[in-house]
Amino acid sequence: MSGVWVVLEERNGKIGRISWEAVAAGLKLGAQLGLAVNAVLPGARTEVLAAEAATKPLAKVVRLVHALLGAYTADGYTIALEQFIRAEQPDYVILPHTYQVRDYAPALAARLGQVLIGDVTALGEGPTFVRQLMQGRLSGDYRHAGGGTCFVSVQSGAFRADQIEGGSAQVESFTPTIEPAQIRTKPGEPFRGSAQTVDLGSAQLIVSVGRGIKEAENLPIVQELAAALGAELAASRPICDNGWLPIERQVGSSGQTVAPKLYLAVGILGAIQHLVGMKGSQCVVAINKDPDAPIFEVADYGIVGDLFEVVPALTEAVKAAKQ
Amino acid sequence: MQPARRDDWTSDHVWWLRSPMTSTLPVLAEPQHFDLAEKLVFAGLAVGSGTLFWRRFGPILKRILASKKDPDFRLRPLGRRAWDFFWEVLCQAKVIRQRPLPGLAHAFVFWGFCAFALVTLNHCAVGLGLGFLDPAGWFGQLYFYLAAAFALLCAAGISGLFVRRFLVRPRWLGEKLSWESGFIALLVFLLMVTYLAAFATADTSEAARVLWWAHTLCLLVFLPIIPHTKHLHLLLSPATVFLSRGGFSRIPPLAGDEDFGLVAGTDLTQLVSLQAYSCVECGRCTEHCPAANTGKVLNPKEIVLGLRSYLSELGPASAESLLGKYNSQEAIFQCTTCGACEFQCPVGIEHLPILIGLRRGAVNTGAWEDDHGGKLFLALERGSNALGMSATDRDKFVQKLELPIFDGTQEYCLWLGCMGGYDPKGREIIADFVRVMRYLDTSFGVLRKEKCTGDPVRRLGNDLVFQQLAEANLEAMALNNVKKIVSICPHCVRTIQEDWKEYGTPPEVEHHSEFLARHLEQLPKIRGEEKIVFHDPCYLGRYRNVYDEPRAVVRASAQLVEAPRSGERSFCCGAGGGLAFLGEETGERVSHVRAKELVDTGATTVGTACPFCNTMFRDALATKGSGAPQLLDIAQLTARALPTVGPSSAN
């Protein structure tokens, strides 16, 4: 069997950061088990990207090339990777846990009589693969039983891509056989949600502002933070009542209910009517100058301070971190 | 010339009606000698009038009787019914008390009608030559003079009411002028005038005859008009008051597998139909309705009249939805269930069971589609509290305050409720009440797990979720051996004491104002100069009749100031009826209107006794800026007088 193979994913013409994190995971696993670590990159035009991948400390980078892999389809990727895996017989296939991978990897594994161990956050002895259960309340250690290829996908941010050293890998190609009739779904062009309507309910990142902002003129401070984060702007009720922001941006019991990955509450006290609108947030950050503000009870991270100083500083720090 | 002997058979036979005295006072003139033709005309007209009357009243009576029987109706105990009849119908107590001047005017008219019972009977008997009351006899004199006194009052009363309706035009009587009411006022007035005028004429005069016929025509024209619209109350309202459900907001249990509430005509019960037809259109319900007063579609009077129209046009066997042509779904979900309407109604209409019945019909069948309402129901389907918060939140709070867990040995089970358990302000109130209980050495504990009492879903008409909550809670009460509950929330208190009864026997429960009032002697008092305006919560005041206890607590702390609308007329904060969990209101915010009223009293503190009122006013007062009064629950008022052991929440 041919070691560890990491499946790289192209996103907007680049290999996304989460794929490099998967490489980091693969390298760690390879080191742990003494296996060679390689990468496979499905797509139609991947010369440049493959060259970039080749600068990582991998043994081989294989371009899985076919015209029908230009746009992602579950059928295309499953058929192509199935053929490649049958040819290569990897011990481990590591994938980044993206929406795309979630769409095809379970089917791919099943086709090969395997089961994907998905959304892994850590590697252990054995190897065991650790993932979260009960919405983060418990951890589970998973093992792969039996022979054949073990499929693993890794959670975004679980492994650090910035610690990968340089290297040089051999670049090869593999062309699978895919008939157009085998592609059963027709994907359309990606689009953003309508610009006019604010859909806080499906926003992943939200910066929310409350009475601590004091004046409407001060809103730009928070708007810049939101822009830096790529987040939607929301507000507690008094802000919307005063007309400083439209009512669609109100979060709370009589407004929107949101469940983003990140909810950053700036100058919000945290009355129950507001809390019930955002308690589904995965990560809550609160910035308020009142250390007794109820919002801190539900926050994962809190800064007690003057938002007029903290927020601009945070905007800069976020911009730097995103580079 | 002496007056001719009276041509009435009774005075020959009923000797004691004849007076031995000759009266010098004017005597009511009764025309003599109706000839056969006149008698026949009279009889014919009377029969005609009666037939017309029955043509209109008969179908109405039929519709009421054809309605579904009330499954929970019990005639006994008669005591309460008899008292209500005496007090509200005969004494016109509610009519007068809640609207003094017009009420008194109406009472005069009503008493006038009562007093005229024998007069009218005799009058008609005279027309057939069978008059039995001798106006010259001592009884006749006494009675007719008494009736005359009432006639004067009645005439004055009806004139006053006429002026009110046509010149003053209060908006509670509706936009359109009711010419029919004007006509009837005229008839009543004429009846009185023709009666009184008969004292000024002699029996034999032509005038007496004319007066008699005039009076008769007024009567015979009046009779068939009675079953038309609101004048039905003349016949029905005494029965309506007598047969009412009693209590306050007494929600009937659903009967059987096919009963989902008031969905269509077939669901209207006899009591509801009777009440719908009894409406006098006085508008007292609407006058006190927080929704109607803040620009909402809801108008309690129109809800009742809508049912009346439905019954008149479609009948009690119709399968058409009650929420269609005559009433809207939008209106019924704007009700805070404050009960001001039911409280005010002088003819015994019980608006709350009707409104909640209509909501049940919409919710139990899934016809009500509302984002926030759906979220509330889903939250309580899967979780423990109405806010959709995680129960671990409450656990953290219980641990933080080091509240003892109820194990069956303590005297009280302190019920946190959804607000006390999860709302930051509610938690402050609990913390202060706990300080008071600890100061008094009262033994108490809190349940490890609490499920919402079900108040919001009960008032919104979701019987499925309510049943689940009530049964689960009753089971938990029994399991934990809970005998007495004390709660800071009047909604919890009401639901536990009354609504849970449908599914079992709830433990004793009291509101913390009752507890505090009882222990006032043992508690230190400040009695500062500060002015506190106390806002009566609907579910404590009108629902439970508790007005004095919270006031005693406030007075122990500072000077009590009353809002213009207080006590039984307290104006709702807007949170009840499940509305605290629904979306934004249309029109003015009820809480803002009430907050303004409280602020305008000049008080520096607003005193509350309900965590919902507290949360509604907190938002409303926040818009008043820095000069806004403080907002404190009575528990906080009491606690601030205690010696400080730890940090106080009310500073």
Place this chain on the structure above:
Amino acid sequence: MKILVAIKQVPERDAQVHIDASGTWIDEAGIQWALNESDAYALEEALQLKEKHGGEVVVVSAGPERVGSTIREALAKGADRAIHIDCAMGRLDALGVAQLLAAAIKSESPDLTLTGLQSDDLGYGQTGVILSELLGLPHSSLILHVEKTEQGLTVKRELEEGWFQTIELPLPAVLTIQSGGNKLRYATLMGIKKAKTKEVRRVTAQELGTTATPVVSLARISAPQKQKSTQMIGGSPKEAAAALAEKLKFEARVL
């Protein structure tokens, strides 16, 4: 349209979970059970499609007897009938569960099979996708809206970072439904009463003829080291901001 919805009964969101004696699963005593959240959205989508295009909605659920209450809830909300695969879920991995479901679903030949995106307890998010593989049908995942067209279906799929995509696929097909696409309907008294007369067909794993030896096993469960407590970040505004950005990137992983 015949729509089949695979639903799962999971511990209630609020449930206090304790690890059982064997250390490999949670102690189920005293747990309140509920319908998995994204399955509720799948059911809602199915019911809305039925209301628009007619047909039948059948729910299928695997698990022990307690699963019956969740099945009844689905019937109360409007599903027409149900299949209960009576079995202990125990050692089954995602492939094993999907094989059971596929065996039950095959004989129904539905036009459309829906599952929720992932379960609230194990959260694999794979059952629906594996199901499509086993049934040999086209599929798509993370679906928010489904529309029936002449050619089959047009669906709205969620992508990362606020992007969406429209996908066209033929029927029969399998879709996994993301939470939040529709407004959920609440269970009504009328629905519960009607549910009493609806068919629930019970089958066992043996009858379905599947024997699954797990490929992947859950060896051990533990409580994660970090409890959810508020991390207060101190220092000057600049220091605090920098520290927060670092945590957001690497701890919370939201940047």
